Amino acid sequence: MKRTYRFKRVTKPKKSIQPDDSIHTSEKSITIGARPKSQSQPQPGILSISNPTLSFNELKILPPDLFQMDALDLVLKILPPDFFQIDALDLAPCLLGKLLRRDDVILRITEVEAYRPNDSACHGRFGRTPRTAPVFGPGGHAYVYLCYGLHTMLNVVADKEEVGAAVLVRSCEPVCGLETIQQRRGQITEKPVLLTGPGKVCQALGISTEWSNHRLYTPGGLELLDGPEPEKILVGPRVGIQYALPDDVNAPWRFAIAGSPWISAPKKTLTLPSSEI
DNA sequence: GAAAAGATTAAA
DNA sequence: TTAATCTTTTCC
Numbered sequence: 001m002k003r004t005y006r007f008k009r010v011t012k013p014k015k016s017i018q019p020d021d022s023i024h025t026s027e028k029s030i031t032i033g034a035r036p037k038s039q040s041q042p043q044p045g046i047l048s049i050s051n052p053t054l055s056f057n058e059l060k061i062l063p064p065d066l067f068q069m070d071a072l073d074l075v076l077k078i079l080p081p082d083f084f085q086i087d088a089l090d091l092a093p094c095l096l097g098k099l100l101r102r103d104d105v106i107l108r109i110t111e112v113e114a115y116r117p118n119d120s121a122c123h124g125r126f127g128r129t130p131r132t133a134p135v136f137g138p139g140g141h142a143y144v145y146l147c148y149g150l151h152t153m154l155n156v157v158a159d160k161e162e163v164g165a166a167v168l169v170r171s172c173e174p175v176c177g178l179e180t181i182q183q184r185r186g187q188i189t190e191k192p193v194l195l196t197g198p199g200k201v202c203q204a205l206g207i208s209t210e211w212s213n214h215r216l217y218t219p220g221g222l223e224l225l226d227g228p229e230p231e232k233i234l235v236g237p238r239v240g241i242q243y244a245l246p247d248d249v250n251a252p253w254r255f256a257i258a259g260s261p262w263i264s265a266p267k268k269t270l271t272l273p274s275s276e277i
Numbered sequence: 278g279a280a281a282a283g284a285t286t287a288a289a
Numbered sequence: 290t291t292a293a294t295c296t297t298t299t300c301c
Contacts, residue, residue, distance in 0.1 A: 113284070115284075121284070122284095123284080126297090126298070126299095129297075129298080130297090131296075131297065131298095132297095145284090145296085145297090146294095146295070146296060146297095147283065147284065147285060147296095148282090148283060148285050148286085148293085148294070148295080148296095149283085149293080149294035149295030149296065150285070150286075150293065150294050150295080151285050151286065151294095153284060153285085155284090168284055170284085197285070197286070198284070198285075199285050199286060200285095200286080209296095238284070239284070239285095240283080240284050240285075241283095241284060243282080243283075244284095
């Protein structure tokens with residue numbers, strides 16, 4: 001398994017980190033900006049990272065070069081298998097804010113839907129079939145399928161083996177690798193239209209159905225990483241399941257980060273839970 | 278073996 | 290609003 005470190009910013013960066021700033025990495029720190037070798041302490045205007053935690057905002061302003069380096073392993077943490085082995089209804093909101101990484105692309109999950117056992121909208125409702133077998137595997141695997149013969153959908157398998165539950169990733173916000181995302185999407189834009197919709201997320205990650213059953217908790221390929229927790233969460237009924245039983249159609253099992261523009265249509269059906277109003 | 282439908286998207 | 294597109298499941 002990949003080693004994980006916790007990092008902390010020990011000096012304030014300049015107003016913004018420039019892409020051509022030099023980067024120094026070592027076992028215990030990442031330093032960005034010109035820093036004379038003779039000086040043991042970071043100078044003002046230099047970002048130096050050493051134990052513990054790099055914040056999400058800091059992550060976003062790091063220069064692209066850093067993300068092609070092994071140093072990235074020092075600041076991003078892969079979530080362990082245990083994280084996924086819970087009810088899909090509990091896992092779904094927990095996935096908001098988490099990061100999906102494949103090669104130089106990192107996406108922050110902004111919208112999800114839970115699919116569960118005894119749920120007439122869940123692909124597991126027909127039992128274990130060649131396509132849905134991963135859904136019945138242990139939590140933490142990917143379940144990827146083709147929808148309408150055109151679009152691939154990425155699910156995170158939830159709960160214990162044999163349960164048959166998963167969480168659909170419906171929308172994301174770009175964190176790293178914008179150019180690669182735009183290239184794969186065939187659309188040069190930074191607006192939400194780039195990543196709001198489950199088919200778009202898969203396209204941006206370059207994921208096909210061959211990725212179904214891939215382990216998200218092992219380094220390499222497609223990974224699910226820890227990320228900043230959202231402040232408030234919106235809930236609402238799931239999208240595009242009119243064929244299901246009324247109780248399941250109405251179940252509020254769709255979740256999204258409140259205030260985020262990176263949410264797919266329809267948005268009006270999402271609200272703060274009654275307990276927070 | 279045939280037919281219907283689908284956890285969608287982009288364009289008109 | 291609709292076409293595009295194809296795998297899975299179900300029905301005969």
